[in-house]
Amino acid sequence: MTDFAAQQPGxxxxxxxxxxxxxxxxxxxxxxxxxxxxxxFALTWIVLVGGMAxxxxxxxxxxxxxxxxxxxxxxxxxxxxxxxxxxxxxFATGFALIGALGRISRNPVIYGIASLYVSLVxxxxxxxxxxxxxxxxxxFGIVLPAIVAGVFALSFNYGAYxxxxxxxxxxxxxxxxxxxxxxxxMTERHTMRRIVxxxxxxxxxxxxxNEFIAMIKDSALVSFVALQELFWxxxxxxxxxxxxxxxxLFAAIVYWVLTIFFSLFQERLEKRMxxxxxxx
Amino acid sequence: xxxxxxxxxxxxxxVLELQNVHTYYGRIRALQGVSLEVRKGEIVTLIGANGAGKxxxxxxxxxxxxxxxxxxxFQGADITQRAAHDLVKLGIGHxxxxxxxxxxxxxxxxxxxxxxxxxxxxAQEDVERMYxxxxxxxxxxxxxxxxxxxxxxQMLAVARAxxxxxxxxLLDEPSLGLAPILIQEVFSIIQEINTRGTTVLLVEQNAxxxxxxxxxxxxxxxxxxxxxxxADRLAADPDVRRAYLGEI
Numbered sequence: 001m002t003d004f005a006a007q008q009p010g011x012x013x014x015x016x017x018x019x020x021x022x023x024x025x026x027x028x029x030x031x032x033x034x035x036x037x038x039x040x041f042a043l044t045w046i047v048l049v050g051g052m053a054x055x056x057x058x059x060x061x062x063x064x065x066x067x068x069x070x071x072x073x074x075x076x077x078x079x080x081x082x083x084x085x086x087x088x089x090x091f092a093t094g095f096a097l098i099g100a101l102g103r104i105s106r107n108p109v110i111y112g113i114a115s116l117y118v119s120l121v122x123x124x125x126x127x128x129x130x131x132x133x134x135x136x137x138x139x140f141g142i143v144l145p146a147i148v149a150g151v152f153a154l155s156f157n158y159g160a161y162x163x164x165x166x167x168x169x170x171x172x173x174x175x176x177x178x179x180x181x182x183x184x185x186m187t188e189r190h191t192m193r194r195i196v197x198x199x200x201x202x203x204x205x206x207x208x209x210n211e212f213i214a215m216i217k218d219s220a221l222v223s224f225v226a227l228q229e230l231f232w233x234x235x236x237x238x239x240x241x242x243x244x245x246x247x248x249l250f251a252a253i254v255y256w257v258l259t260i261f262f263s264l265f266q267e268r269l270e271k272r273m274x275x276x277x278x279x280x
Numbered sequence: 281x282x283x284x285x286x287x288x289x290x291x292x293x294x295v296l297e298l299q300n301v302h303t304y305y306g307r308i309r310a311l312q313g314v315s316l317e318v319r320k321g322e323i324v325t326l327i328g329a330n331g332a333g334k335x336x337x338x339x340x341x342x343x344x345x346x347x348x349x350x351x352x353x354f355q356g357a358d359i360t361q362r363a364a365h366d367l368v369k370l371g372i373g374h375x376x377x378x379x380x381x382x383x384x385x386x387x388x389x390x391x392x393x394x395x396x397x398x399x400x401x402x403a404q405e406d407v408e409r410m411y412x413x414x415x416x417x418x419x420x421x422x423x424x425x426x427x428x429x430x431x432x433x434q435m436l437a438v439a440r441a442x443x444x445x446x447x448x449x450l451l452d453e454p455s456l457g458l459a460p461i462l463i464q465e466v467f468s469i470i471q472e473i474n475t476r477g478t479t480v481l482l483v484e485q486n487a488x489x490x491x492x493x494x495x496x497x498x499x500x501x502x503x504x505x506x507x508x509x510x511a512d513r514l515a516a517d518p519d520v521r522r523a524y525l526g527e528i
Contacts, residue, residue, distance in 0.1 A: 173384070180380035180437075183342055185368025185397045185444060194393060199384040 056249075066243045067250050073237065074250060077230035081258070084147075084219045084229060088154035089212045095159025100166035101192075114163070121160035127221055129153050134225040150222035158211060158218075165207045169200035205273055209266035213259050220255070230254060292320040294356070295448055295479050296341065301350035303333075303340045310336040312503040313350065318448065323470070323480040325490040325511065327524055328500035334483040335377055337500075338450045341481070342374035343367045354448075369397050373446025377453050377483075379437040383426030387417055390425050390436055394443030403443065410439040413472070431462035438469065448479045455486045467493055487524040491515040499524070 056062055067074070102114025121129070133156075134149040144152065173196045181191040223232035231251055238247030296318040303311040311333050318324045326334045339345040341352055343364035352360045359367060364374075382390050391410055395403035411418035414435045420428060425436060434454055441449060451470065455463040463486065471493050474480050484490035491497055491511040499507035499520060507514065514520050 174380075176376075176378060176380040177382055179344060180376055180382070181393070182344060182364045183368070183374040183376050184394055184440065185365045186393075187363075187365050190365075190396070194396070195382055195385070198389075199382065202384050
């Protein structure tokens with residue numbers, strides 16, 4: 001060290017900070033840069049959102065007190081919105097699992113049924129499906145309560161999209177593992193249940209999180225079957241009082257906050273799931 | 281063994297026996313009448329070039345493939361047409377080529393899957409045994425299998441196959457893709473497993489090292505056994521040295 005330094009003019013080992021201090025400096029500089037970025041980001045949002053709010057308020061045609069007046073009624077729709085979303089995503093997962101097993105089946109009839117399900121459901125609008133189940137089925141004597149019709153329509157529809165997610169997840173498990181499972185004494189059924197599905201679930205969880213966030217927003221469609229969730233309440237009150245702007249804006253903000261909340265939750269979940277991916 | 285009529289032989293009992301086995305991939309004949317035997321407590325190695333049929337022999341024994349002609353016998357019983365999942369219960373463990381660990385399951389879960397045919401309590405006990413045999417796996421127990429290094433994955437594959445407590449362990453190219461120092465480690469672990477009472481049938485490209493730890497070996501060429509001898513004599517055989525040990 002000293003020999004080397006002696007040959008280098010201007011490189012005095014005593015004047016150089018110890019390597020640990022340099023690492024600490026870099027770390028601090030990075031942290032400061034991170035804080036600056038976060039502050040600028042927050043400021044940008046405040047300016048944009050605040051600017052929009054001011055612009056709206058300056059028209060003088062908006063009555064925030066109208067929202068305040070009906071606030072308990074509007075917020076009372078949130079539990080139903082969340083219930084419909086959660087119930088639908090759970091049933092959709094069930095449909096998707098069965099659908100995916102059908103889509104990887106070598107039996108042409110089972111494969112055909114699963115493929116028809118995906119094609120038909122993805123090929124028709126969700127609104128049409130909801131009305132179909134609620135309004136068209138009664139012609140055949142099948143009358144479903146609104147909540148059942150709504151959850152069924154949403155989960156049946158999402159199940160078709162998620163079928164393809166699950167299928168991809170299952171097929172992402174390398175084929176060699178199937179042979180390995182067989183060499184460990186597993187039958188095909190056991191391999192699917194103990195090897196393929198557990199790994200497929202880890203692969204598809206982020207995608208299911210996305211579907212759930214989309215579901216929260218699409219749950220507004222069940223207002224068409226007169227379920228008094230968030231959107232139904234705001235729309236009904238707003239239309240009756242010529243206050244559509246206030247009520248729709250309010251509904252949009254609540255949906256936005258809900259999705260932000262669940263995005264954060266999803267981020268946490270993904271971080272936890274990724275823990276076993278990393279080397280300690 | 282106490283029965284007097286039993287012919288007294290100096291060699292230990294026969295564990296595995298292949299008699300004139302022909303195995304096909306569709307219409308391609310991969311094994312053309314292979315006969316070999318493995319006795320209790322032995323390490324027997326199969327050597328030969330790529331495509332000679334080494335992996336096919338292991339798959340035919342463990343039931344991943346079935347012989348179209350000939351017979352595979354395990355501890356005296358005909359197992360030629362038995363399914364792979366039955367054979368694990370009988371005591372045949374197979375660590376297939378290329379490791380094939382369950383990449384998104386944790387190390388611990390991988391080991392558990394190996395003990396699939398046994399009870400939970402037994403499995404728990406054996407996970408501990410494997411951790412003592414492979415301390416590296418204990419450190420990594422909660423990591424996903426796919427995040428392990430090549431050598432660690434190979435150890436996991438061997439440990440997983442041992443979790444079924446096989447009496448015979450079929451090892452397919454355990455040194456494949458490993459650094460020389462790790463190859464040494466894997467081979468000494470194979471010896472350790474063998475001294476603890478497991479019979480080993482080892483397929484290797486690394487012929488010299490395989491013959492070094494084996495008692496006997498078979499040399500394969502295009503689906504046939506062309507030489508069968510003790511490991512020492514095979515290692516000294518000029519033909520073998522020329523063909524598989526890289527000597528001119």
